[in-house]
Amino acid sequence: xxxxxxxxxLEKMILPQDREYIGVDHGVEELLKxxxxxxxxxxxxDSLQNRQTLENxxxxxxxxxxxxxxxxxxxxxxxxxxxxxxxxxxVTGGRLDHFxxxxxxxxxxxxxxIKVIDQQNCIQLLKPGIHHIYNQEYYYFSLFALNESILSxxxxxxxxxxxxxxxDDPLCVSNEVKGDYTIIENNENIILVQSRDAQ
Numbered sequence: 001x002x003x004x005x006x007x008x009x010l011e012k013m014i015l016p017q018d019r020e021y022i023g024v025d026h027g028v029e030e031l032l033k034x035x036x037x038x039x040x041x042x043x044x045x046d047s048l049q050n051r052q053t054l055e056n057x058x059x060x061x062x063x064x065x066x067x068x069x070x071x072x073x074x075x076x077x078x079x080x081x082x083x084x085x086x087x088x089x090x091v092t093g094g095r096l097d098h099f100x101x102x103x104x105x106x107x108x109x110x111x112x113x114i115k116v117i118d119q120q121n122c123i124q125l126l127k128p129g130i131h132h133i134y135n136q137e138y139y140y141f142s143l144f145a146l147n148e149s150i151l152s153x154x155x156x157x158x159x160x161x162x163x164x165x166x167x168d169d170p171l172c173v174s175n176e177v178k179g180d181y182t183i184i185e186n187n188e189n190i191i192l193v194q195s196r197d198a199q
Contacts, residue, residue: 002085003039005074006031008047010090013119019087024074027090029053042077043070069101075109085113092118103191107146110189122194131184131192135177138194143172149188156182165190 003020006027015021015034023031025043032038032053041059044066045051062073071091078086091102106114106125116123122138128149133141143151145165153160157176165172174195175182184192 001083002087003078003083004087004089005071005078006038007071007074007088007090008094011093011119013089015089022074022078023057024090025070028057030090040077042074069098071098071102072105075105075112075114079109079112083112086115088114088116089118091116092121106191107189120195120198124192126184126186126190126192128187128189129185131186133177133182133184133192133194135180135182138196139177140195141175141177141182142193142195143175143184143186144191144193145169146189146191149186149190151190152183152185154183155179 003022004015005022005024006015007024008026009030015031015036017036020039021031021036023038023041025045026047028038028041029049038057041054041057042062044062044064045054046064048054060077062070068076071088075086088102092099102116106116106123110125110127114124143165145167148164148166151160151163151165151172153172153175155178157178
């Protein structure tokens, strides 16, 4: 099952209407502004401008002092309800510490498909295996090792054959899909960032 989380205000981004949403803190206001009623709302709502926004919504109010971020709590809630595909919107444009926390969660919940999406990028963890990266919404892609991974890339502008990609190696930044798709093979977890030019 798939669900999307909206965590904060989105600059110029129009959210897809064909999925269910969880509003995370200030993200509730963004969803309602775009005509979307969230299936659930969660957070401490410390950044909410109008508390009346929460009326008639299914909500869980979290304490302001806690050991997890609102986004972390929302992901745990979604997983507890059986969702195994989660899209995160509104988690890249604000505080960098919160963004890095989200990146940690990609690895923590690696058995769930989690994508971080903004107007220009889609970020996800690729588990060991062979992956096809299609040239549809995103033309560029970059790869980053979490530790070390033997990496092969074919049908791309820059190809690799069993290259040892280490955590401190930025070699795989800004590659390009050639043809309909690129093939990536990795033996350990890596981070995939797909990007497009600003519109």
